[in-house]
Structure formats: C-alpha cells, structure tokens
Amino acid sequence: MSDRKPPPHPELAWTLAAELRAIFRKLKLRAREQGGRSDLTLSQVAVLLRLEQDGAATVSSLARAEAMRPQSMSAIVTPLQESGLVRGVPDPSDGRQTLISLTPKYLKWLEEGRAARQDWLTTTISQKLSFQEQEKLREGLKLLARLIED
Numbered sequence: 001m002s003d004r005k006p007p008p009h010p011e012l013a014w015t016l017a018a019e020l021r022a023i024f025r026k027l028k029l030r031a032r033e034q035g036g037r038s039d040l041t042l043s044q045v046a047v048l049l050r051l052e053q054d055g056a057a058t059v060s061s062l063a064r065a066e067a068m069r070p071q072s073m074s075a076i077v078t079p080l081q082e083s084g085l086v087r088g089v090p091d092p093s094d095g096r097q098t099l100i101s102l103t104p105k106y107l108k109w110l111e112e113g114r115a116a117r118q119d120w121l122t123t124t125i126s127q128k129l130s131f132q133e134q135e136k137l138r139e140g141l142k143l144l145a146r147l148i149e150d
Contacts, residue, residue, distance in 0.1 A: 034120040035113035043076045048085065048106065056101035058091065
C-alpha cells in the first residue's frame with residue numbers, strides 16, 4: 001500500500017494536463033513550420049531521426065525497427081535518397097546489403113531547420129512577452145522540468 005496522498009485538486013491537474021498537451025502540440029506544429037520539415041512524411045522523419053540516433057542501417061533493420069515490411073521501408077527510403085538526404089553504400093561486412101546513412105546535405109538541412117526554429121521562438125518570445133513575462137516563463141519551465149524528472 002502506498003503512503004502517497006491523493007492529489008488535492010485532481011480536476012485542476014486534469015485541466016492543466018489537457019491544456020499543456022494542446023499548447024505543446026500547437027507549439028510543435030508552429031516550430032515545425034519554421035524548420036522546413038513540412039514536406040516530409042511522418043515515416044520519413046522517423047527514419048531520419050532513427051538514422052541520426054542509431055547511425056547507418058540496412059533497409060531491413062530500419063523496417064524491423066519501425067515494425068513494417070522491408071518493401072514498405074524501401075518506399076520511404078527511396079525518396080530520401082532521391083532528395084539527397086540519405087545515401088546507400090555497400091555494407092562492408094556483407095556486400096549484398098546496403099547501408100543507409102545520412103548525408104552532409106541532411107546534416108546541413110537539420111542544422112538550418114533547428115536554427116530557424118530557435119530564431120523563430122526567440123523572436124516570438126521577445127516580441128510577445130515583456131521581460132517580466134519572460135521571467136515568469138522561466139519559472140514555469142522550472143516547474144515543467146520537475147514534471148519529467150525521475
């Protein structure tokens with residue numbers, strides 16, 4: 001049995017959680033508009049992020065990681081190759097396989113997108129919030145950080 005007491009205001013917590021989710025969703029969409037990812041599908045973004053996080057991979061291993069068939073993953077990877085965001089090179093340990101990796105073009109595009117989102121958010125905060133409101137936002141961010149602490 002837990003010694004934790006029930007929250008004093010569960011209705012308020014529920015409302016705050018719903019509002020946070022809605023605000024974060026809108027913020028994410030607005031930031032995405034600024035960063036140039038709008039022309040990629042969610043599946044393509046997932047593949048790019050996986051390659052960024054895990055490094056080069058075969059189409060088959062990407063398909064397993066995303067729980068799909070290799071043929072479906074090929075249909076996602078091909079346009080990324082055609083756009084120059086990823087490239088395929090023979091796997092040194094198995095020449096029959098092709099390793100898909102990120103290109104310098106992708107890394108530049110990613111850096112520019114992140115910089116554009118940072119610039120947009122910085123400008124928006126500066127233009128829409130007074131210094132005192134920015135200080136309040138800083139305090140609110142500390143509270144949000146506590147929500148995700150382990």
